[in-house]
Amino acid sequence: MGPASVLGVTTYSAVRTTGIYCRPGCGAKPLAENVSTFELPAAAEAAGYRACLRCRPYRVAGTVADEAPELVCRAVQLIIAGLLDESGEEALGARLGMSARHLRRMFHEHLGVTPDQFARSRRAHFARRLLDDSELGIAEIAFASGFGSLRQFNRAMREIFRASPRELRERRRRSDRLIADGGLVLRLPYTPPYDWDAMCTFLAERAIPGVEAVYDGVYRRTISLDGSPGMLEIGPGGDDYLLLRAHLPFWEGVIHVVDRAARLVGLDCEPVLARALLASDPELGPLVAERPGVRVPGAWGLFEVAVQAVVRDQLPALDVPDALRKLVEVYGVPVPGLAHGLTHLFPGPEALASAELVGSLAVEVANGNITLEVGEDAAELVRSLETVTSPPAAQEIALRLGARDAWPFADDAEHLRPWRSLATTYHRLTAGIG
Template identity: 60%
Template sequence: MTTFSAVITTGIYCRPGCGARPNAENVRTFELAAAAEAAGFRACLRCRPYRIAGDLPWDAPELVCQAVQLIIAGELDIGSEADLGARLGLSARHLRRLFHEHLGLTPDQLARSRRAHFARRLLDDTDLTIADIAFASGFGSLRQFNRAMQEVFRDSPQLLRQRRRKADRLVADGGLTMRLPHVSGYDWPQAVKTLATRAIPGVESVEDGVYRRTITLDGGPGLLEIRDGGSDHLLLQAHLPYWEGLIHVVDRVRLMLGLDGTAPRAWAPFEAGVADLLRRDGGDTRARMGELVRAHGPARPGLGHGLTHAFPDAETLAAAADPVIGAFAKAVAAGDIHLND
């Protein structure tokens, strides 16, 4: 469990291992960086706590964990706390009470901190414009973005960009490269082995410790490449048709790889559902997934590394697949089956 230390006399909070040595009586501890911010503390400029992965308290109730996952999926980017509560069968007031009790902040404060931290990492790692970073991080406007960065980091995005360290900037031969912080002890070599055993032929590949997969983003083609980056992070190189909503792509990568201490999962629930149906039917599931992709997936020529297609969407498989897969895909496309991560 990561514990953040906040110093009452300076108003600054730090990550574990920071060189600061305050008097113990002046220190408050928080299990979430967002909770320290909600209490009025700002991030340390030396240890930069926004650059590490945090995790939920071990005793947080299931409803709170479900709400956090919905926030990560972008529920509060387009809806309100009342909408989030309704999805969980709670009033907004009861949801806020649960968050205050177990996390020390409101759902809106968690969502704001999450977007701001993601934006700060993009300011450090990339040369994206301020406007691109705002929309890549899930903010609805530049005004909202500037206000949130002032509230969380006490400075404008322009000044934060100017203060990045020389070694922060990641340069890539094409695409956009950024760091993916992970929990202590994360085992990338083991993760690579797991990814290789379940990789969908034509859609995913693992070569020399690098995982690659094709994705479709609102109808446009995309490619993701992930490799080891160091003791506390992986490196993601993304080739996308646009950067708006990048935070949701990165969050899906984090869920797929289990970077926050959770169990790894499939890239998308629909893919997992199709694989489960094929598994029940017997035979080589990976091979049959590959056949499905070659027959119905959109072609992605010229990528190399064995990548040839993207996984077909529900609408496509509803019309073109075998009866069992087709019935499942039709129900998903019609909204009769709701898939959640």
């Protein structure tokens, strides 16, 4: 059998007699005595199984659900952010205050793989989707997926998929190809249910003028990659995926762009336990039953979200958009030629150090006294933020940065711990977002 069942989302079935693993719903019907189960594709691959060619498990979300321990979730966030691209498990363990050996033990216990195996599987699965969906060349896909060299890329694809990248591209189905009218179009897979309308409403209500916009159910924003501007569009796709259209200055490291986009719209974690707890709450239960696909919104720019929260904390709601617009116009970098009101990149902390309302936050971030990064300890993050803003604003920032138990309200709501971030999102639906 696979590792302890902590995910509760998708269980992959591996057949000992064929050496193949499948996702739920595959048409294969093996004998039960020949089947082992795994919670992640990476765990099945680490045990020597290869992906089924019929159901193609690399095309589903495969995210770590909220049942995993917080330290494991923080480690996964750091891996997704690219920490293991240029460093090893020792650096990851040090970031979390533990030895690499203890970190590997925790990953084996809860996910069935080492951190390195998890990272390599993610890169390979992303590359396989690019081979299916895009017209990028083999070398472009290697570096877009986070591999350090073509040799490393070829070796990983042969080990995981038992074929070279060129052979895998030749196997793709005609219906896989996403036709792009400018930009690179990619799927953002998720495990249903997922409520895009709720997420879109939240993002529209908080869109920073000049940087973000929501029109006709599509979210758009400017981004900066190594100082060069780009633009993202996220909108509805199929029954189990959104569509991301990326207009970028280069394709290297696209896997991290896609991961950040997925985190922005709440696809990085499936709230299985959180949803179950809230479903039993007298106040929120009916709304959870009516809209079970609500997810906690994340962020593209972590400093950007912090600035927005601090401004919202100090001004009446009607004045917030104009204040943010002025910050963007005065301190942001112009990006000409875009539609939908997108005009600037959001300014960084150094640029906003002298700005009214947010200067104290910007200075503390620029000096390294406040660390706005994924994988940070939520309690420490909130404590540092409370030195420059109110407790509710600090909790709001923590929620958008991935804390599972943020609560920006006056009461404690102890009965909703440790899943108050999702409860907050439902409360806002009840109140009309806000």
